[in-house]
Amino acid sequence: MAKHKRVKPRKSPVQERSRMTVEAILEAAELVFAEKGFTGGTTNHIAERAGVSIGSLYQYFPNKDAIMTGLMERHLAHEQVHLAEQMGKLAGETEKPREILRRLIHTMVSEQMIDPELHRVLIEAVLGSPAVMQRGREILDQEVEGLAGLIEEQMAGIPGIRVKDTGRAARMATITGFLLTHWFVLSGAEEIDTDEYVDEVTDLLARYLFK
Amino acid sequence: MAKHKRVKPRKSPVQERSRMTVEAILEAAELVFAEKGFTGGTTNHIAERAGVSIGSLYQYFPNKDAIMTGLMERHLAHEQVHLAEQMGKLAGETEKPREILRRLIHTMVSEQMIDPELHRVLIEAVLGSPAVMQRGREILDQEVEGLAGLIEEQMAGIPGIRVKDTGRAARMATITGFLLTHWFVLSGAEEIDTDEYVDEVTDLLARYLFK
Amino acid sequence: MAKHKRVKPRKSPVQERSRMTVEAILEAAELVFAEKGFTGGTTNHIAERAGVSIGSLYQYFPNKDAIMTGLMERHLAHEQVHLAEQMGKLAGETEKPREILRRLIHTMVSEQMIDPELHRVLIEAVLGSPAVMQRGREILDQEVEGLAGLIEEQMAGIPGIRVKDTGRAARMATITGFLLTHWFVLSGAEEIDTDEYVDEVTDLLARYLFK
Amino acid sequence: MAKHKRVKPRKSPVQERSRMTVEAILEAAELVFAEKGFTGGTTNHIAERAGVSIGSLYQYFPNKDAIMTGLMERHLAHEQVHLAEQMGKLAGETEKPREILRRLIHTMVSEQMIDPELHRVLIEAVLGSPAVMQRGREILDQEVEGLAGLIEEQMAGIPGIRVKDTGRAARMATITGFLLTHWFVLSGAEEIDTDEYVDEVTDLLARYLFK
DNA sequence: TATGAATGAGTTTTCATTCAT
DNA sequence: CATGAATGAAAACTCATTCAT
Secondary structure: OOOOOOOOOOOOHHHHHHHHHHHHHHHHHHHHHHHHHHHHOOHHHHHHHHOOOHHHHHHHOOOHHHHHHHHHHHHHHHHHHHHHHHHHHHHOOOOOHHHHHHHHHHHHHHHHHHOHHHHHHHHHHHHHOHHHHHHHHHHHHHHHHHHHHHHHHHHHOOOOOOOOOHHHHHHHHHHHHHHHHHHHHHOOHHHOOHHHHHHHHHHHHHHHHOO | OOOOOOOOOOOOOOOHHHHHHHHHHHHHHHHHHHHHHHHHOOHHHHHHHHOOOHHHHHHHOOOHHHHHHHHHHHHHHHHHHHHHHHHHHHHOOOOOHHHHHHHHHHHHHHHHHHOHHHHHHHHHHHHHOHHHHHHHHHHHHHHHHHHHHHHHHHHHOOOOOOOOOHHHHHHHHHHHHHHHHHHHHHOOHHHOOHHHHHHHHHHHHHHHHOO | OOOOOOOOOOOOHHHHHHHHHHHHHHHHHHHHHHHHHHHHOOHHHHHHHHOOOHHHHHHHOOOHHHHHHHHHHHHHHHHHHHHHHHHHHHHOOOOOHHHHHHHHHHHHHHHHHHOHHHHHHHHHHHHHOHHHHHHHHHHHHHHHHHHHHHHHHHHHOOOOOOOOOHHHHHHHHHHHHHHHHHHHHHOOHHHOOHHHHHHHHHHHHHHHHOO | OOOOOOOOOOOOOOOHHHHHHHHHHHHHHHHHHHHHHHHHOOHHHHHHHHOOOHHHHHHHOOOHHHHHHHHHHHHHHHHHHHHHHHHHHHHOOOOOHHHHHHHHHHHHHHHHHHOHHHHHHHHHHHHHOHHHHHHHHHHHHHHHHHHHHHHHHHHHOOOOOOOOOHHHHHHHHHHHHHHHHHHHHHOOHHHOOHHHHHHHHHHHHHHHHOO
């Protein structure tokens, strides 16, 4: 009782443990969904894989959809950190817009290729459940907005650019890049060469965006 | 040789009566899937909607996946008829390639908008079942090949065209158009104006393909 | 119209065809049941294998059980022919009873080994369906009676035989031989040598029957 | 490595509550199978009879076959206790081997007559399902080994015994006793007198085993 | 808060059998 | 008689979710 009151409230052990449980569940969900698909992956399986009782799982997630959206949320957080980094790097950049665009696309592809299954499953879930679709749209919109911002900035530097509505074009390009990347990755990347693919997409988008 | 489900029809109808049954099942499946999604739609529900016993359904389709692929097959058949018509019309055409491209995109969008739900469900099924994905890829490849052929023909007429590999570019463009159209339609078309959208995509693809 | 009436009524083509159909069905049933078991074998499968429509199958057999009993009936008929032959041979025989017993057992085993699966399935069916069991018992009783008769005859020739009720002992021995043979054959005969087995059973029964 | 069904219990009960559930399911299965046969008895029916939800049943048994093997396992456990008792009693016994043999046979028959239907169904299941047959064989082998041991011991005490391979003979005798007992019990015991039957089997086996 | 036993509506799927043609 | 399309009761089995402990 003689001790000072704590000023910075440390996370109570209880809260800390909770966080770890949630993390474990999401980690397990990622594995299970990637392996069995969204429909095929069961909550019991996820709980087991997470080393957590099924009861605990439902303590943290009200239902299966919520696990999926949790996964998407987490994904978004990662992406946003990533985006911030990119923006930082791009700030002091003197490369040509086309080169920067290429780099962005390359990053997109690389990231997707880390876990193609996750993305497959993500889309499956979004299309299969209205609730997931709802949240998925919001999250995706944020991602697109961020990337489109980056692109628009690049467009700003181009003199005599021919596109009128740069905002719209940037979003259009982002979505196109996003869709083609998913397509490429889900097609089973083995067949085609990644660099070649990135070149082609860069070509497509650069011609559209810059002169 | 993965452990895919069989998706080939179990028995081909020989009598007239049974051809009608198969047709009724597919018709009902389209409705049910559109309404409840692929995962959400049940074979019993489909049978009921088709006014057919569940036993009859399984007489012709070994499982749900097979019904879905049946639907895709049928879709492909329609598309191919459509494509043939388009080719016929284009034969005696004097319009500029860009205009023709625009028309193709417009047609794509119009067709998709007839039944957007079907396409949502189609992708859901493809991503959710390896067996459906397998067959789906084959079918899609055929569609893409057909359309790409049309586009390549248009490219042929352009003097001093700058693209080296016209075949590849045509396929790339087709896929891009395809993906964007799906995206547009599934985004809930209400918000954006169709013509505006078609213009934008035309712009994107024309710059990529011609000059 | 000028021809003589036929005296010996030839089997009409219709009846002849029927007989062939029945035969084909039984043949197919034997294969299907042996492969899939009684429960596992389906009437549709049998019909298909017999090259006959399912409707025709039900023209000749009122239900699945009837097919099985048909099979048993046919089996009995074969056995009875066989038995008659054996009796004929034994008539002018001077071998010792023990040798004759041995030969009988050997024959039993050989016959069972022709199609062990059939017998497995036969017992499965008998135990699984009261109707089949009913008919099965009757048929088996006839077989046992026949064999037991043969054995009793052998006993008759033994002077100073120690068994009082030769009829009962003969039946007991027949059943024992019958059960052990089934056991042996179903155990997967590969492991044990047939001759050795026959010797052992002969030993067992001979000591019981003859002094 | 054939494509047998799994028959091992899915999950072993850890709490007391669940042990009771498993027990209830097995108890119910015994009744249901005895009444309707193995093929005829359904898992839903068993669950209902056990006062347990169908879900609970499948929590502990992956399929019907596993329930059957569970029953066999339990049966074996009982038998082994029984056998141990018998061995204890026999230890300080001065009766003649033949009398002891008679007692063993009598016990066998008595036990089988407690629930003849169970045994009918057991054989039906074994013959109908490869997976059950597999496990059934193992279990039966253990039972036979135990009983044969008892018999061999008795043979050891006989001076000038004429059988060379006592182990084999003991096993042969056990199987014979086992088969005949099943036959007797399943034949519908009403017709024949039990004691008379036991005498006859004793006769048969004693002559084979001892002198 | 954790556990894991229990739930049961709901799926897919089968198959003996009927019956219109 | 033959055909084969159609039936539908019923079986096995799953899995998201609840709740007593």
